[in-house]
Amino acid sequence: MDIAILGYGTVGRGVDQIVADIDGIEVRRILDLPDHCVGPRMTPDYAQIVGDPAIEVVVECMGGLEPAHTFILQALGAGKSVVTSNKAVVAAFFDEFARTAEANGACLLIEATCGGGIPWIASIEKARRIDEVTRFSGILNGTTNFIVDSMLKNGADFAETLARAQELGYAEADPSADIDGIDVKNKTIISASVAFDVACTAEFPVTGIRSLTKADLDLLGATGRVVKLIGHGVARDGRYAVAVEPMALPAASLEANVPSNFNLATLEGTTIGELKFYGQGAGSLPTGNAMVQDVLDFAAGRRPHYDFSRGLTYDPALLTGDYVFRTTTPPEGSEPFGEGAWLVSGITAEAARALLDSIVTTDQNAFMARLV
Amino acid sequence: MDIAILGYGTVGRGVDQIVADIDGIEVRRILDLPDHCVGPRMTPDYAQIVGDPAIEVVVECMGGLEPAHTFILQALGAGKSVVTSNKAVVAAFFDEFARTAEANGACLLIEATCGGGIPWIASIEKARRIDEVTRFSGILNGTTNFIVDSMLKNGADFAETLARAQELGYAEADPSADIDGIDVKNKTIISASVAFDVACTAEFPVTGIRSLTKADLDLLGATGRVVKLIGHGVARDGRYAVAVEPMALPAASLEANVPSNFNLATLEGTTIGELKFYGQGAGSLPTGNAMVQDVLDFAAGRRPHYDFSRGLTYDPALLTGDYVFRTTTPPEGSEPFGEGAWLVSGITAEAARALLDSIVTTDQNAFMARLV
Structure with a gap:
């Protein structure tokens, strides 16, 4: 061919x-x-x-x-x-x-658009031959994982670690696509489209890790958690929701232990339960490998077919959780959560992002993470 | 169809x-x-x-x-x-x-023979369309992972935990296929055959976790390690080796953090690097799902083809490492490794198994793990 x-x-x-x-x-x-x-x-x-x-x-x-x-x-x-x-x-x-x-x-x-060499898109498609995919989530950006992992391992702060990632070629000169979550947003749109069979909206809450400090990692670490930038989505009853946000995950979760610039993506299906896929999220050979796998799949007769006419409705109410805000003034309806941090419970990802937007008008370095 | x-x-x-x-x-x-x-x-x-x-x-x-x-x-x-x-x-x-x-x-x-609902066999086959698979390893038995995980989380000893696994239906009345590594041995033979294109020998070192104690977990835990029962193999230069043995893995590795009765399998390919796959290793629906995926693959034209005529040679010298023995008398050539335990460095998996065989003639409860 x-x-x-x-x-x-x-x-x-x-x-x-x-x-x-x-x-x-x-x-x-x-x-x-x-x-x-x-x-x-x-x-x-x-x-x-x-x-x-x-x-x-x-x-x-x-x-x-x-x-x-x-x-x-x-x-x-x-x-x-x-x-x-x-x-x-x-x-x-x-x-x-x-x-x-x-x-x-x-x-x-489009295998190579998400998760580099990880067979993520093909695995979602394969799972969907049998199951409804009800949920997905992932560490889908190697740069931000490298930054958080290095901050934790070296006890270094964000700016210093970003500079080192740039030196190593893991981060671009303009790092905003990575650290502000834009790259993960694109991968989340693609993953949701494939997983839920919907032309996924681009209007959903996206928060990056630009404001993450060593003190934030220490504070959440003291509660047994590790911060990771996560893209995720859920679907049920003809509705779906997606978000990109820092999550504070249990230290014993697989996600918390993903090292360096690796990626880890999870899907949940009705009969298969939870499946996780881990590998190189970027790089010439892993990404090239994913593209050649697509070529070989096509040569072998695989014909992926995307039809977004099912008409799922975007409903942010599907994604609710508890959020920690590190900021100078307690947000309304919050309770204390360690030094300089406050917990707001049971709000949607969209409400959390809106609250952060209002907080940063007076405290531009505020940080927010979803608690898991 | x-x-x-x-x-x-x-x-x-x-x-x-x-x-x-x-x-x-x-x-x-x-x-x-x-x-x-x-x-x-x-x-x-x-x-x-x-x-x-x-x-x-x-x-x-x-x-x-x-x-x-x-x-x-x-x-x-x-x-x-x-x-x-x-x-x-x-x-x-x-x-x-x-x-x-x-x-x-x-x-x-044969997807459902290894790793339950995890797409492990199909992923090895897919990787091999482009890469040589040079190494694989895995937590391939949910029962033993459940036992070790429960011992760690509940601070309970082996016998008590096995009894609980039997009550929950995670372990058979006769648990020897699981705890003596026979089940993992079978999955290792199959994985090696698919990964390395060889009619894998059945004569290789197999050690289970029957003798594992809470004290062993504590001793290895104090060095930052968690014990898991691992089936693994390597291939290079026309030779291959395989083994099943308890490994003491870094606490921050993904393997160390696999909970309950889940499985995690890893392959390494020349261009793709390391890929890991995680999911339910057993159960009616995940195993049924894997079998139906095979049926659907066949219906879609996938025709897996196994040809073992490549003639790889089994060479145990390919698998060497450092082994900890917990036993009453120091083995020859060992150095102390904590209370009642000794380290023998740089031996093959086969030599380690032979040493354990000689040790158990006088200390039938001795335990051995490969250090990683």
Whole structure:
């Protein structure tokens, strides 16, 4: 089977390197900028790929919204299936991609958008052949896990640890997509769409870990808990809810013990119970591996099919919990929870985020975590 | 697609219950003892199943070596594919089953033999499409994990905890298959066969947890470790080794934090790195779910193919480590390791097992664990 790779950065090279050892899959074309094009496979002209009937699958490794969005639509429109690791573009245009794929007999394969090399999307799809997936949650961002894990192990504060993550290449120069939860938000949208069969809303509570301090970890650690940035969702009775937020989890949970930049994602199904998947959440070879697995699945006849017409309703009331706020003034309706921290019980994730929004108008370094 | 179920105990009923909700899969026949046969689907006569050309897949849920062995061979010989949860029979006859399947255009599907509802076998197979699997390890027995976890959490001793596990139905009246490591041995043989493409030997070191005491957990706990019964294997350079043994693992590892009767299995591949899979290792619905997933995979065109002709050599020198022995007299070449315990460093799993064999001739309650 002939494929094309769009973008020849870290991930694109990883795909090319892995495919070189696999019989029956050939990289026919690679799209890159004109001055990067070397050798007969490389072209700066997308028309040479989308117009080539020999190419069955386009592997998009460019990242960003445009031109990825346009290129994916053109490929699907030409009846070519698309494998992508681009969570931003899938989160933004999943429904449009799914309809275009459907209308043109093509497939969208998105294993590499969530959890790097972890077989997370395929596992959700597999579970759903038998079960309703009623809940999912995950450590879906390696950078923030690395930061929290390093803060705990080295007793270091946030800024210092972020700087070290940037030095090691685990965090971008502009870290906001990671530390403000945007990357996890995209992965949560995609996971919820696949798990619950819904064009998941982009309007839901998202809180990152930018304000997390060593003192917060110590305070919650004293209650036997470890903080992790979690994307999660629930569905029942035709309704669903999702959120991204720091959670303070029991120290003996698997999540609490995920080291370095690894990821761990959990699904819950009606007959299977709880399944957890752990592995490298990023990196050239794990992400490339996930993309090549999608190519091989497609070659073996797997045809993932996304139909979001089931019409689940977004209902934030489904996600309620107890939240700890570390801030200078006690929030209304709170009770004390250790030094400088207050507990607000039984509120929705949306109400917690709204409360944090009002708190940061006077205390911009306030921190919030859901207690588990 | 029409299937037959052999055996209508807990797992067989689980399969029947799950299949009832799935379009396109029909339970045409169920084999059971004559006095259990009620209704038109049930028969005590296997000839009515193996001779029925409408039945494409036989789902074996009987357990035990015979008649399961004969029935599986007859089904495969008739070109019917077999889904089984029977680890004892697959561990004993994997090579014979694989050859018979191959010769008759049938498949053997064994997801439910290892790790209950965890997609462990399919994940090894999937990883191997791209990577060499260089290592695997796992908590593959829920009963022993429940026992160790309860001993730790309740500060109770082995006998008392085993009795409680028996009351709860987590352990058999005769617990030796679990606590002496026989069940994990079978799962290790199957995992190694799939991971390394070898008809795995049955002659390798197996040690259970029958002699584990609360004092052992305390002693190893004081060094920051938790004991788990682990089946594991490595392969490199055309050689492989496997073992089943108690391991003392870092308290912050995921393995150390696996609760109750859950399982956790790990594989390591050349490009994917480390992947871990966690879930219910037993139970009617999770095991039934795994079997129905195999049926659905087969219906979707998955044709697992086991060919053990690669000829890997068993080489125990590949598995070396440091072992702690709790016994009355210091073993030769050991150094002290806490109260009543000694450390023997850098020996093979086979040498450690041989040393334990010699120790138990004078101290039958001695305990051994591999240090990690």
